Every structure is written in structure tokens, then in C-alpha cells.
Amino acid sequence: MTVAAAGAQEPTGRRPYRSRLREQRAAATKRAIVSAAEELFAANGWAATGMREVAAAAGVATETVYSHFTSKGGLLRAVADAAVVGDDAPVALAERPEFAAMGKGSRAARVRAAAALTTAVNSRTAAIAMVLRQAASGDEEIAEMLSAARERQRDDVAAGMEMLMGRAPTSSERDGVWAIVSQEVYLLLVDETGWPPEQYEAWVAETLERVVPRS
Numbered sequence: 001m002t003v004a005a006a007g008a009q010e011p012t013g014r015r016p017y018r019s020r021l022r023e024q025r026a027a028a029t030k031r032a033i034v035s036a037a038e039e040l041f042a043a044n045g046w047a048a049t050g051m052r053e054v055a056a057a058a059g060v061a062t063e064t065v066y067s068h069f070t071s072k073g074g075l076l077r078a079v080a081d082a083a084v085v086g087d088d089a090p091v092a093l094a095e096r097p098e099f100a101a102m103g104k105g106s107r108a109a110r111v112r113a114a115a116a117l118t119t120a121v122n123s124r125t126a127a128i129a130m131v132l133r134q135a136a137s138g139d140e141e142i143a144e145m146l147s148a149a150r151e152r153q154r155d156d157v158a159a160g161m162e163m164l165m166g167r168a169p170t171s172s173e174r175d176g177v178w179a180i181v182s183q184e185v186y187l188l189l190v191d192e193t194g195w196p197p198e199q200y201e202a203w204v205a206e207t208l209e210r211v212v213p214r215s
């Protein structure tokens with residue numbers, strides 16, 4: 001009876017470890033898929049990137065990709081979400097320390113924090129934003145995804161400006177700053193004109209200092 005009891009307890013004791021190991025492996029696989037998809041979308045665009053190509057780049061079976069993402073649109077959504085914050089943690093940009101930094105210290109320090117955050121986010125998201133725009137023209141789901149992303153950007157800009165100014169911005173103030181820190185302007189200056197990120201960040205800081213009201 002003692003042997004039988006010990007034998008019955010052993011699987012129960014191991015099950016949490018095995019479950020955690022499976023979860024860790026699944027999470028690692030998902031990250032690899034998202035990373036591979038990000039590279040392929042950015043390099044080849046929406047139409048030329050298929051689930052098979054993503055699977056091959058990630059080193060997994062196509063069925064494995066579909067087990068995590070049921071559609072290419074869902075995969076693109078995951079890529080875009082991860083690009084905004086830089087990881088796959090379920091924490092929104094507005095809830096992160098780098099966002100909170102815009103509300104701390106002198107105005108100059110807060111403006112520098114805003115410029116640093118803008119540069120970091122745009123460097124990660126600009127290429128994927130282009131893919132979203134490509135795909136949105138022929139896919140209603142992605143068009144809605146792009147529209148929602150735009151609204152989140154506007155909300156984040158408004159929240160950041162309120163931290164800088166100490167009051168909520170008007171819609172005109174918000175939209176003007178939203179245009180300045182947009183991915184389109186980043187691409188124009190960094191990709192098209194050839195500015196290094198450091199020059200872009202300095203320009204954002206100087207421009208925000210001039211444009212964002214003091215109160």
C-alpha cells in the first residue's frame with residue numbers, strides 16, 4: 001500500500017513542472033514565430049509573406065504557426081502589438097516606466113523623455129506600420145486594426161501631452177503633436193533623408209519644446 005501510494009503521488013508532484021515547461025516552450029515558440037514574421041513582413045511586405053515562409057524562418061512546422069495564430073491577420077496584429085512596446089508582456093505602453101517618465105522632473109527632462117520614447121517606438125513600428133497600410137487596402141479586418149491603432153496613438157499622445165503640460169490638450173494641440181511624432185515623419189527623416197536616430201530624437205525634443213504649450 002505504501003508503494004502504491006508513493007507511485008500515485010509521483011505523477012501529481014511532477015505535473016506542475018511539466019506544465020510550466022510546456023508553457024515556457026510554447027511561449028518561446030510563439031516569440032520565435034512573431035520575431036520571424038516581423039522580419040519577413042518588414043522585408044517582403046504583406047502579400048509576399050505567407051504562413052509557410054514564417055514557419056520556415058522560425059524553424060517550426062506550418063501547423064505550429066496556425067496553432068498560435070489562426071490567420072495571417074492575427075499574426076500581423078501580434079507583430080504590431082509587440083513592436084509598440086518591444087516585448088510580448090501584456091502591459092500597455094501607457095502603463096510602462098518609459099511613458100511615466102514624461103511626468104517626472106523638469107519640463108526639459110520630460111520633453112527629453114518624450115523624444116526618447118517617440119524614437120524608440122517609431123524605430124520598432126515604422127516598418128510594420130507600412131505593412132499595415134498595405135494590407136488594410138484589401139482586408140477589412142486589418143483596416144479596422146489600423147484604425148484602432150491610430151486611435152490608440154492619439155490617446156497616447158494626448159496622455160503624454162497632459163503629463164508634459166499639466167492639463168489636457170485641445171484636439172488641435174493633440175493632433176498637431178500626433179503628426180509631428182508620427183511614423184510617417186520618422187520614415188521621411190530617418191529612412192528617406194538618412195538622419196541617424198540620434199539626430200531624429202534631438203529634432204523631436206527641440207520641436208516638442210517649441211510646439212507643446214507650457215500650460
